[in-house]
Amino acid sequence: MASLVQKRFKSYVDHSKHAIEFFGLYDFEYEFSIDDSGQEQFRASTSWHNTFNDVIGSARQFTIEVSKDFLLETADDGEIRMAAWHEIMESMFYRLSDMATNTKYVVTEDDVSNELHRIIRILENRLLPLVLE
Numbered sequence: 001m002a003s004l005v006q007k008r009f010k011s012y013v014d015h016s017k018h019a020i021e022f023f024g025l026y027d028f029e030y031e032f033s034i035d036d037s038g039q040e041q042f043r044a045s046t047s048w049h050n051t052f053n054d055v056i057g058s059a060r061q062f063t064i065e066v067s068k069d070f071l072l073e074t075a076d077d078g079e080i081r082m083a084a085w086h087e088i089m090e091s092m093f094y095r096l097s098d099m100a101t102n103t104k105y106v107v108t109e110d111d112v113s114n115e116l117h118r119i120i121r122i123l124e125n126r127l128l129p130l131v132l133e
Contacts, residue, residue, distance in 0.1 A: 009066060012083065015080060023122055024125065025092065028091060031062070043070040043086075
């Protein structure tokens with residue numbers, strides 16, 4: 001029988017996959033793991049790196065670590081769902097964050113505009129049909 005942590009982790013991953021599917025984030029790669037260091041202050045954390053090379057626009061790989069303490073302490077699947085969706089939505093904005101904080105890139109106004117409109121298209125494609133129902 002799976003432990004409580006494993007059951008809740010599976011729920012987290014399932015909710016994450018639902019969010020990935022909902023937003024159509026198929027050009028991203030996601031890996032999930034449990035952080036059992038006891039050091040994690042957050043429900044989950046996301047780190048990313050480019051899997052092809054260090055040039056903005058290459059393939060994106062996200063590692064999402066879910067806090068074991070969070071999985072143990074929460075009994076609410078709604079909290080697990082919210083934490084999962086939060087990290088997946090954060091992955092949509094990673095390039096804007098990287099542009100603003102990574103000093104090894106020269107970022108132009110066009111780069112920022114293109115990334116902003118990539119995010120807007122994702123949201124338009126998924127949210128506008130819901131609003132128009």
